[in-house]
Amino acid sequence: MNRAGLRAIRAGAFSALIRPRAMIVLGLLTMAGVALMGFGLIHGSLPIPGSAIGRALFMPESLSADARYIVMDIRLPRLLMAALCGAMLGMAGAAMQSIARNGLADPGLIGVREGCSAAVLLMMFQFPALSLFWRPLMGMAGGVLTALLVVVLARDISRPRFILIGIGVSWALAAAMGVFMTTADVRDVQTAMLWLAGSLHAASWPLVGMAAAWAFPAFALLLLTARAADVALLGNPAATGLGVRTSRLALLRVFAPVMLTAACVSCVGSIGFVGLITPHMARLVLRGGQAALLSGSAVLGALLVLLADNVGRLAFLPLQLPAGIVISLIGGPFFLLLLWQRRDRF
Incomplete structure (x- = not known):
């Protein structure tokens, strides 16, 4: 285990193997995210x-x-x-790519994001109260x-046609x-278009609380099943033999990625490509199994959306670009690159 960079930790009946290097990298990425949040709190149309900031918080x-x-409510x-x-979105993409065994799998690419958006738009237009x-x-x-619907049509989620049908x-x-x-109605369409673009301008404390209430159970579900997911990558016969x-x-x-995607889309609209990009980035900077991949994808996803929101909010003042549009400018070429790399597998 030492040669592989693993260390065992034990707490009573609980034991786990960790990679100190991966923990250090995750810590540095988390610090970068905190720094981005601090930058976003200070800069804006009214610099503070x-x-x-410290006085506003404490x-x-x-x-x-x-x-x-401005600081506490906006x-x-x-x-x-x-x-x-x-x-x-990062953790949802990592889980979907793992279960589909396909680096192109993402809740947005198989129609989950559009399905969520269509249902929420139906509620917004038909049941506004x-x-x-x-x-x-x-x-x-x-x-x-x-x-x-996609699973039924594809019949096998581990084959490329699963992505194509999605x-x-x-x-x-x-x-x-x-x-x-x-x-x-035109006024409803304007509101819906801004929401569909993945804008965070309407974020509020009730929305943050609602998103967190749906997110953390799904986070826990994915992390608790991470070890079994590592075993499942050996193939169904071997995994079944191992219990x-x-x-x-x-x-x-x-179900967990669908829950995460639905909660995100319901709160801020459609933000694409995060679940596609961040698992690949996590594999580059981290080694390890599903737990490391999920954690790294979550932290990198947070970094990516924070960076996109800061760029969209500050780079074009007094105009603001939704974070979803900024990420699409990066994600579109990235998706085409992945398709080109896998052009012989379809």
């Missing part, structure tokens, strides 16, 4: 001194009402939502139904949403 009564409102919820949604609490439920219903379903749902929005119930594991590890 760094010394005022002694809010010492600041003016305007500065306190910027901090927005940055926390960016980090949380990035972590959700419903509270925010119903958005994740509607989004999850749309995402689950879409995922089931892309086709995504396009069909996107076309349906386009038809739906062209017939809706892993592969069908139940696959069900859990497909």
Whole structure:
């Protein structure tokens, strides 16, 4: 284990193998994320001194009402939502790529994101009086139904046609949403278009709390099944022989990414490519099994969305670009590169 860079830790009946190097890298990435959040709190259309940030967090009564409102009610919820949604999408993408055994798998590419978006738009247009609490439920219903449709049509989630069928379903749902929005009221369409672009401008403390309430159970589910997922990568016969119930594991590890994607889409709209990019980045900077991949993808996803939101918010002042558009500028070429690398596998 020493040669492989592994160290055993034990706490009573609990034991685990960790890689100190991976823990250091995760710690550095987390510190970079905290630094990005600090940068975002300080900079904006109204710059706030760094010394005022600490007072806003720990002694809010010492600041003016305007500065306190900007830091505590606008910027901090927005940055926390960016980090949380990035972590959700990164971990969802890592889990989906693992269960599908395909580096192109991503909840957005198999239609889950579009299914969630279509369900939430239906609720927003047809049932505007419903509270925010119903958005994740509607989004999850749309995402689950879409995922089931793709699985039934593909019949095998480990083959490339799973991704191709998912892309086709995504396009069909996107076309349906386009038809739906062209017939809706113009004011509703403007709100929906901004939401679909993946904007974090409407982030608030209730939305952060709602996203966290759905995210952390899914995080725990994926991390608790990480060791079984490592065994499942050996193949179904070997995993079954080692005591892993592969069908139940696959069900859990497909449901968790759908839950994470639905919660993210319900809160901030459609942010694409994060779940596709970050697992590949995590494999480059981290070694290890599913636990390391999931954790690294979550941290890198948070970093990516935080960076995209800061760029979209600050680079074009007084205009602001939604984070989803900034990430798409990076994710589109990255996806084409992955397709080119796998051009002989389809």
